[in-house]
Amino acid sequence: MSKVSDYAFVNAKLRARIGIMRSSHLIDEMIKAPSLGEAVSKLEGTRFGHIAEVYRSTGDLQQAELSMMEEEIASYREIAGYLPAHSARFLTVLLEKVEMDNLKNALRLWYSDVVRHHMISFRSAYVCRSLIVHPIDYDKIMNAESYQEMARAFAGTPYEEVVSRFSLDSLTENGLFPMEIALDHLWFKHLDEALRHLKGDDRKLAEKIYSVDVDLKNILMLTRYSYYFHLPPEKLKSVLIPMGYIATEADKRKAAESDDPMGTIREIVERHYPQISEEIAGIRRTTDDLTAAAENADQILRIEAYLGERRKKEYMKLLGGSPFSIGVVLAYFFLYKHEDSLVSAVLSAKNYKWTEDRIREALS
Numbered sequence: 001m002s003k004v005s006d007y008a009f010v011n012a013k014l015r016a017r018i019g020i021m022r023s024s025h026l027i028d029e030m031i032k033a034p035s036l037g038e039a040v041s042k043l044e045g046t047r048f049g050h051i052a053e054v055y056r057s058t059g060d061l062q063q064a065e066l067s068m069m070e071e072e073i074a075s076y077r078e079i080a081g082y083l084p085a086h087s088a089r090f091l092t093v094l095l096e097k098v099e100m101d102n103l104k105n106a107l108r109l110w111y112s113d114v115v116r117h118h119m120i121s122f123r124s125a126y127v128c129r130s131l132i133v134h135p136i137d138y139d140k141i142m143n144a145e146s147y148q149e150m151a152r153a154f155a156g157t158p159y160e161e162v163v164s165r166f167s168l169d170s171l172t173e174n175g176l177f178p179m180e181i182a183l184d185h186l187w188f189k190h191l192d193e194a195l196r197h198l199k200g201d202d203r204k205l206a207e208k209i210y211s212v213d214v215d216l217k218n219i220l221m222l223t224r225y226s227y228y229f230h231l232p233p234e235k236l237k238s239v240l241i242p243m244g245y246i247a248t249e250a251d252k253r254k255a256a257e258s259d260d261p262m263g264t265i266r267e268i269v270e271r272h273y274p275q276i277s278e279e280i281a282g283i284r285r286t287t288d289d290l291t292a293a294a295e296n297a298d299q300i301l302r303i304e305a306y307l308g309e310r311r312k313k314e315y316m317k318l319l320g321g322s323p324f325s326i327g328v329v330l331a332y333f334f335l336y337k338h339e340d341s342l343v344s345a346v347l348s349a350k351n352y353k354w355t356e357d358r359i360r361e362a363l364s
Contacts, residue, residue, distance in 0.1 A: 010082035020050050027342050036350040055107050061093050062126045087326050093194040099132035100187050106141045177303040181239050188241050202326040214244035216307040226261040233257045238336050278304050
């Protein structure tokens with residue numbers, strides 16, 4: 001089949017939806033609403049209408065947010081149904097990221113119960129039990145009384161091998177962080193494999209955007225975990241996603257083993273991402289100066305803000321590219337997730353009775 005026949009219908013459909021998103025005043029209207037209930041009412045008549053219905057029937061904001069995730073899953077499946085096989089497979093890997101986030105929530109609840117002995121029963125209602133990509137028994141995870149019982153919930157899934165590397169003792173000693181990093185790396189491995197199966201322009205477009213995406217994440221992890229959380233070299237090296245230009249240069253220059261990881265690759269970062277060179281240069285590696293620690297946190301927040309904006313610009317460029325490629329699909333799901341995040345953030349802020357000014361400041 002030709003690129004035109006592959007993408008003409010779905011991209012026309014998605015451009016219409018993107019046009020509605022970009023012209024919508026929904027977020028502004030929600031922020032101006034005087035109460036949570038009135039902010040929820042603004043969702044009626046939009047793609048979030050079902051979320052409004054769930055909140056009205058339950059009065060539970062987190063149930064409404066769970067419904068939002070279920071709608072996102074349905075959207076991935078809908079769009080995949082319009083795509084050629086290789087592109088649909090790629091979209092399934094993107095949906096796997098939604099599954100992994102849900103899976104992490106279930107694991108955190110199990111960890112809170114078994115390791116920290118916290119009550120989790122009221123929280124378990126907010127984990128999606130439906131099949132997303134792989135058959136996972138989320139109830140078995142959250143209700144397991146031992147590590148072995150919890151691990152059996154992953155039998156026959158790609159996550160089984162990752163979970164088998166750990167034990168209750170290792171999680172008790174080190175927390176869930178190493179397992180969550182291992183799961184993240186598994187997803188990026190699946191992403192890399194899926195990229196290699198795309199064809200022609202689709203592969204070029206997707207490789208370019210996810211290469212930048214991974215670079216930005218690795219810059220953030222190098223700064224956050226070396227300057228702020230002071231991870232030792234081996235642990236710092238283990239958090240980096242083994243993809244993209246930054247990870248390659250960090251490995252080549254042994255940045256993780258140096259006293260100043262970002263200083264070691266600063267010239268590379270300045271060349272490719274000069275907008276954050278000043279913030280990175282302003283970060284000081286220290287463990288005992290509270291003022292410096294606070295300043296570091298502020299600089300890292302600025303870096304995060306830049307990375308978010310840069311990521312958004314990269315996805316927006318896709319809309320100006322070929323109308324007969326996977327680019328519009330990727331841009332659509334970026335905007336879809338971004339709008340979901342904004343709606344969720346405003347609803348949460350309204351729930352805590354934040355002022356309009358405070359909400360706008362937080363969102364900016």
